[in-house]
Amino acid sequence: METPTRPARPMTASVARGRTRHVQQNGSGEGNYSNVSKIGHRNGVHENGAKDMLQNGGSRTHAAPSDDSFLVRLFTRTVAPLFLMATCPNAVMLLWYTAVRCDGSFEKLWSMFSAEGIVGGLMEVWKGIDIVSPLAVGVILIYMAWALLLMVLLPGPRVEGPVTARGNVPVYTDNGFLCYVVTIVAFVVLTFGLKQYGMSPTIVYDHFGEFLGTLTVFSHVLCIALHLKGLFYPSSSDSGTTGNLIFDYYWGTELYPRVFGIDVKVFTNCRFGMTVWPLLVLIFALKSYEISGFVDSMWVSVALQMIYFTKFFWWESGYMRTIDIMLDRAGFYICWGCLVFIPGLYASVSLYHVNHPVQLGPTLSLAILSAGITAIVVNYLADKQKQDVRRTNAQCLVWGRRPEVIHATYTVASERRTSLLLVSGYWGLARHFHYLPELLLAYLWTSPAWFTHVMPYSYLIFLTVLLVHRTFRDDEKCSEKYTIYWQEYCNKVPYKIIPGVF
Ligand SMILES: NC(=O)C1=CN([C@@H]2O[C@H](COP(=O)(O)OP(=O)(O)OC[C@H]3O[C@@H](n4cnc5c(N)ncnc54)[C@H](OP(=O)(O)O)[C@@H]3O)[C@@H](O)[C@H]2O)C=CC1
Numbered sequence: 003m004e005t006p007t008r009p010a011r012p013m014t015a016s017v018a019r020g021r022t023r024h025v026q027q028n029g030s031g032e033g034n035y036s037n038v039s040k041i042g043h044r045n046g047v048h049e050n051g052a053k054d055m056l057q058n059g060g061s062r063t064h065a066a067p068s069d070d071s072f073l074v075r076l077f078t079r080t081v082a083p084l085f086l087m088a089t090c091p092n093a094v095m096l097l098w099y100t101a102v103r104c105d106g107s108f109e110k111l112w113s114m115f116s117a118e119g120i121v122g123g124l125m126e127v128w129k130g131i132d133i134v135s136p137l138a139v140g141v142i143l144i145y146m147a148w149a150l151l152l153m154v155l156l157p158g159p160r161v162e163g164p165v166t167a168r169g170n171v172p173v174y175t176d177n178g179f180l181c182y183v184v185t186i187v188a189f190v191v192l193t194f195g196l197k198q199y200g201m202s203p204t205i206v207y208d209h210f211g212e213f214l215g216t217l218t219v220f221s222h223v224l225c226i227a228l229h230l231k232g233l234f235y236p237s238s239s240d241s242g243t244t245g246n247l248i249f250d251y252y253w254g255t256e257l258y259p260r261v262f263g264i265d266v267k268v269f270t271n272c273r274f275g276m277t278v279w280p281l282l283v284l285i286f287a288l289k290s291y292e293i294s295g296f297v298d299s300m301w302v303s304v305a306l307q308m309i310y311f312t313k314f315f316w317w318e319s320g321y322m323r324t325i326d327i328m329l330d331r332a333g334f335y336i337c338w339g340c341l342v343f344i345p346g347l348y349a350s351v352s353l354y355h356v357n358h359p360v361q362l363g364p365t366l367s368l369a370i371l372s373a374g375i376t377a378i379v380v381n382y383l384a385d386k387q388k389q390d391v392r393r394t395n396a397q398c399l400v401w402g403r404r405p406e407v408i409h410a411t412y413t414v415a416s417e418r419r420t421s422l423l424l425v426s427g428y429w430g431l432a433r434h435f436h437y438l439p440e441l442l443l444a445y446l447w448t449s450p451a452w453f454t455h456v457m458p459y460s461y462l463i464f465l466t467v468l469l470v471h472r473t474f475r476d477d478e479k480c481s482e483k484y485t486i487y488w489q490e491y492c493n494k495v496p497y498k499i500i501p502g503v504f
């Protein structure tokens with residue numbers, strides 16, 4: 003997906019020429035929109051100080067505001083990022099170790115740590131893990147080359163993302179669905195091809211610890227390169243430093259870095275994280291088949307996840323307007339997150355299923371499948387409802403009626419703009435009602451593992467924390483952007499996720 007950014011211009015229908023189409027008709031962006039800047043280095047290392055970045059660079063919802071006390075800033079910008087960067091890679095390895103070496107039992111892991119101590123326990127986990135294993139390096143490099151090739155070569159309509167606080171409009175080639183389908187088909191063909199030579203892609207499962215270790219090394223190499231690039235060769239003015247090396251490394255120095263025209267975040271989030279996840283789910287399913295034959299718990303879970311991935315790629319242009327893309331810079335959080343955390347945590351449900359087969363029987367399998375598909379449909383329809391209302395300027399029906407909307411005005415790059423805030427449909431039930439089916443679905447594709455161990459529910463537990471935190475981040479972002487209009491929306495729709503409860 004090619005993603006040049008270009009200076010802002012009003013996002014009206016007249017902009018949509020040729021094969022260009024807007025993700026949503028009304029422009030949007032981030033809080034504190036003040037100046038139009040051309041793509042370039044105007045806000046480079048020296049001009050873009052910490053306060054400036056936090057207030058204008060769109061990172062404010064994640065970092066502490068600049069008038070926070072010294073201790074709060076020390077915690078949010080140095081201690082917490084350092085803590086996360088040190089613990090998360092170990093947490094992912096512990097999860098793998100628990101699933102594969104401790105029979106999925108955190109109790110067994112705990113016993114090992116009780117006997118060995120923290121350092122001894124960690125050494126035990128990492129022991130024998132070749133963190134730059136030739137197999138893992140080879141497979142990862144070949145996959146990355148494949149993904150890059152598809153991203154650049156496959157066609158798709160041009161899509162504009164939201165205008166940034168610095169007045170740039172990222173442009174994408176919307177070829178995510180095609181890349182996904184071609185990759186999955188190629189994987190199936192490769193699997194049959196390898197079988198002729200007595201080989202199987204399940205070698206990835208057998209060496210998964212090495213893969214996670216190698217991916218962590220890869221992600222640090224990428225983060226260092228992106229850190230320097232953002233400081234010295236930024237792709238657009240949505241870049242700069244806070245003056246705190248640790249926070250910059252964790253958070254990133256660029257919002258939309260591009261290398262030879264390739265958008266790095268589209269690559270890390272969609273072409274790597276979101277594509278490797280389904281590949282791992284298929285590999286783990288194959289491993290389960292090699293070990294136990296057909297086990298319905300594994301296949302119910304795999305079916306739900308595959309439908310979910312297909313939905314994600316179908317809607318990928320909508321993802322380009324979420325906070326991952328609009329606010330989160332390309333630093334450790336996103337890069338390591340997509341390169342290692344998605345394979346390590348998000349795919350861990352299927353990793354667990356490999357050694358924990360459960361025969362559900364047709365009735366339960368069908369019940370879980372139907373409930374899961376319903377959750378996917380509701381989540382998709384909620385995302386679509388918002389997009390449709392904005393695309394048609396509310397000239398559409400929501401649940402059979404004309405939608406109620408708030409015309410929220412805001413200023414970006416010295417221009418007054420209007421966004422529609424939908425008050426009907428799912429967006430009238432709660433401000434983030436669509437997180438409920440997302441969570442329910444995660445529960446449903448985990449529950450075939452039954453309730454013997456907590457480990458397979460790690461993703462669900464993390465997702466609950468992530469989404470609850472995200473409701474606060476998104477509310478803060480929207481409140482800064484839409485001020486009184488957001489307040490009006492909150493008055494009309496007072497709950498965040500569960501109507502009447504939260
Ligand atoms: N599995 C996982 O790890 C995660 C999955 N998800 C899923 O990703 C999808 C996207 O979620 P998420 O990234 O949180 O983004 P959302 O779809 O919740 O989009 C939030 C943005 O939508 C706009 N908006 C908010 N309220 C309204 C409204 N009433 N009417 C119109 N526009 C509104 C605002 O942007 P604007 O500036 O354009 O007004 C806001 O910033 C969901 O399906 C979610 O379940 C999300 C997070 C994690």
Ligand SMILES: CC(C)CCC[C@@H](C)[C@H]1CC[C@H]2C3=CC=C4C[C@@H](O)CC[C@]4(C)[C@H]3CC[C@]12C
Pocket residue numbers: 086090271276314321326334335336338339340343344
């Ligand atoms: C450093 C870590 C503690 C945290 C890393 C988190 C990231 C890997 C994830 C943060 C937000 C996640 C996502 C947001 C929205 C999504 C849309 C959904 O339909 C599919 C999943 C996803 C792309 C999801 C992927 C992981 C995150 C980027």
